[in-house]
Amino acid sequence: MRTGPVVERGVRAARSTLTSSATPRASATLRSYPRSTSGSPPKTIRPRSVQLECRLPINLREFIAEQLGAVLKDSDDAVLSLAEHADEVTLSKLARAIRRYSTRRAQQSWQDCSVRLSAFVSTTVADDNPVALCLACSRIDFGREAVAAHTAPGCVSLNLSEARRLSRSPADTAVEAEVAQHLRRLVEEFRRLRAAFGLPHFKLDCYVRGDLVTFAWRPLT
Ligand SMILES: [Zn+2]
Numbered sequence: 001m002r003t004g005p006v007v008e009r010g011v012r013a014a015r016s017t018l019t020s021s022a023t024p025r026a027s028a029t030l031r032s033y034p035r036s037t038s039g040s041p042p043k044t045i046r047p048r049s050v051q052l053e054c055r056l057p058i059n060l061r062e063f064i065a066e067q068l069g070a071v072l073k074d075s076d077d078a079v080l081s082l083a084e085h086a087d088e089v090t091l092s093k094l095a096r097a098i099r100r101y102s103t104r105r106a107q108q109s110w111q112d113c114s115v116r117l118s119a120f121v122s123t124t125v126a127d128d129n130p131v132a133l134c135l136a137c138s139r140i141d142f143g144r145e146a147v148a149a150h151t152a153p154g155c156v157s158l159n160l161s162e163a164r165r166l167s168r169s170p171a172d173t174a175v176e177a178e179v180a181q182h183l184r185r186l187v188e189e190f191r192r193l194r195a196a197f198g199l200p201h202f203k204l205d206c207y208v209r210g211d212l213v214t215f216a217w218r219p220l221t
Pocket of ligand 1 (some may be wrong): 136138150156
């Protein structure tokens, strides 16, 4: 059985994974997490403020909520708050859930598309460029025809135009954060709407790393 310092490193890894880099490939830092722990309780390590890049992928959040359903509501803040305040046993469960999630995800096939957040930020009022993501065509299109181009019967598209923002500066991180949040809401709405109509949503997810937003989904066929 491992002792104190290792336990604490594990806890630190679990917390930092949740608060700073909870992506589908986040498990690397958790591999050394001990299965059973002993010794003094870990110090409370406050996560950094919930910044843009800390938002959890929707699928990871749902998976954690499923696994720890009794203690969690399905929201990023609930997961992050749990990571901050959890006792060792819960934190260990959380770390195991993240490992399981990463393992499962690695075994599945996924498609993805990435684009810079700045592509959604315009410095001119006149720019009302529509934006569409199409899961069937596996692309993000910008331009007047972007939405219309993906109305064919085989297309499964999502209009992202509402996420566009105006800014005086072309590199405005606060505005990019708003874009990211709006994109996330659009993805959540897409999932809810498809589900409401009994249609698959292909686990469409979006997450941000640096200034890049990535959309990921299960293949349509
Ligand atoms: Zn299409």
